[in-house]
Amino acid sequence: MTEPGDPAPPHRFPLAVIGAGALGLHFVSRLAPVVPLALIARSANRAADLAAGVDVGGHLYQPTVFSPPFVPEADWVLILVKGPDTKAAGRLAATMAPRGVLSLQNGLTETALRSVCPAGRVGQGITTAGAYRDGARVVPTADGTTLLPPGFEPMAAWLAEAGFEARISPNIAAERLAKLLVNVAINPLAAIFCITNGALLAPPHRVLLDALVDEAWPVLRRAGLALDLGAAREWVAEVAARTGANRASMLQDILAGRATEIETITGALLAMAAAQGVVLPTHEAVRTLVRRLEGASAATSQAPGGLPD
Ligand SMILES: NC(=O)c1ccc[n+]([C@@H]2O[C@H](COP(=O)([O-])OP(=O)(O)OC[C@H]3O[C@@H](n4cnc5c(N)ncnc54)[C@H](OP(=O)(O)O)[C@@H]3O)[C@@H](O)[C@H]2O)c1
Known part of the structure; x- marks a missing residue:
């Protein structure tokens, strides 16, 4: 039941990104003009900070940002948290009724994600894109190359439209x-x-x-x-x-x-x-x-x- 003061129930987005860190903000700041996108931060405080604007590569970026428990549904969810946070992010993704959940994390996280996202497609790609956090700002260092598993064609297309070298890899x-x-x-x-x-x-x-x-x-x-x-x-x-x-x-x-x-x-x-x-x-x-x-x-x-x- 909605209580007074609760935000309006969020609608469904084509794309959501969980993880408002270095790589997450590098990607979302470029994807936002291409596709309606929900950024999911870890906490309400972090979401409020981000909504006020964040410096990504010298540009002020103001994301459409949510935090648990008020997260929208999304067709496709990109996971960009660090390894130890994978299952928590996966559980959150599962509540968003996604068609597909994609990790671009380092290491192997697909099995862990699949264990908490039983429905829909779950996959892991790789990326050589790079970024780091310098205080509150994010410094992108490389657009790199991003390879996605078959089945994630819409995400590959959005990344390519945003100017990243991104493609589906059969291998x-x-x-x-x-x-x-x-x-x-x-x-x-x-x-x-x-x-x-x-x-x-x-x-x-x-x-x-x-x-x-x-x-x-x-x-x-x-x-x-x-x-x-x-x-x-x-x-x-x-x-x-x-x-x-x-x-x-x-x-x-x-x-x-x-x-x-x-x-x-x-x-x-x-x-x-x-x-x-x-x-x-x-x-x-x-x-x-x-x-x-x-x-x-x-x-x-x-x-x-x-x-x-
Ligand atoms: N950075 C790169 O250049 C690069 C390149 C290739 C691959 N990668 C891989 O990409 C992944 C992300 O790296 P990163 O450098 O972007 O890490 P990062 O800067 O530490 O960002 C991770 C973000 O995830 C957030 N987070 C953690 N748990 C969450 C949850 N349950 N819900 C929502 N948000 C959550 C963290 O929030 P808090 O800030 O609140 O902790 C943090 O903002 C890693 O697997 C890394 O190896 C990174």
């Missing part, structure tokens, strides 16, 4: 595994050693980088990775070099005392290995180290305002 499962390989190798080591991505290419860190690639490769290969071992090594080194000056998001999370995406990244690989009956001791050790670091630096945290991975 999305293999593309996701290639991205996971990069994330399991670069992100935890950057966080543990507190170094930029490029520094991983030099000794002594390079030994561990190669060890993580070599250990992950057979598991990912059996799961459908399209790269042979030589190409996998080259691919990870090429990404580390190309993003050499960047501080990986896992490092930024550790420095800020936030939970990291270690479970949806390394944890996802370890779950895959366990299902294959394989143990990955180096990745286990890396997960343990990152878990220990999580939260430990909160007292000395200082948001670095670095670049995304």
